[in-house]
Amino acid sequence: MEGTNAKYVSQKISKTRWRPASSSSLQQPEIFATGSWDNEVNKVSIWSIGENGVSGMEDEFEGDPQLISELKHDGDVLDLQFLDQDKIVTASSSGAVTIYRHHHTNQTLSVSHQWGRAHHYPCDNAPCTGVVCNSPEIVTVGEDGRIVIFRADQEEVIRTIENADSSTIHAVTFLRTTEILTVNSIGQLKLWDLRQQANEPSQILSLTGDRVPLHCVDRHPNQQHIVATGGQDGMLCIWDVRQGNMPFSLMDAHSAEMWEVHFHPSNPDHLFSCSEDGSLWHWETSTNLDTTSFLQSGRTTSVISRSAGALVGENQSLVNAWLTGDSSKGRLETTNMLPSQTLSVNSLDILGQCLVCGTDGEAVYVNRQVPV
Incomplete structure (x- = not known):
């Protein structure tokens, strides 16, 4: 893909995230963070693609990411999210949840706070597998089947x-400010209303048939009832949490595990997914193109749509393109964003x-x- 810069960093990268843009900024993002895994020493690192990050080294090319700060991380970084412009929250294979602070003045990282053994078994630590932030709230999930809620401004755990x-929870996202959605290793989505004190989900959705583990979940930025998931079988699933308990559509995406899926935050007709098979797909849906096929780099993608009739009676202009359910009205094109097949693509993030x-x-x- 034209415009792609590759930076070899001598460590396996498990997570990548753009620093969120300030509300007043109209510029493209310049700073991102990475976390590593499966290395002798794992790290959280801050990178710049702007002019401030240029090192002047002869072997560096314009646009190459430049390392501006890094700090050791105890255990594998299993998830990483920006809490705000200065703070990063990590989920560790050691069970710890850590807040790192990025000091912009001298470009250093420090540990602001850590909750050790936030996730644990009776006699051992349990990996913390996912984290989501809605400042100052932080929610984590883990292999121990726990959901833990913190506040960045309080040292004690708020709620567990x-x-x-009963199985591993692989990922979590906010559906609304008071609701979260989790996905687990037996193919279930669970909706939790944090206003309720009961430790029971308010809704459970699941894939029928084989209990295929789900690894990732993302919410449509404008219509919170629309959710995308991916899992062990590489299928992209689109769900409408208002309509029944099964996915609205299943799309043949990757030939191995899908590790992450993200709607574009400001143009959600574009979606991105990455996989163990070394591919990074850009999905674009449009409802005004006259075609009856779903195109994926020259080959047909199998699409199973469910209960399209459930949308009859709604204002069609408000029906999201991901839920049209009728391939004669829509078109889905996908493009591989990487120049060549590589080892597993573990993480992606899109901003602007x-x-x-x-x-x-x-x-x-x-x-x-990226053409969005």
């Missing part, structure tokens, strides 16, 4: 849902026209010309 799941992803090939890829 002890037996939220800038995309970043990290791989097991010890490389970070940045594209600043």
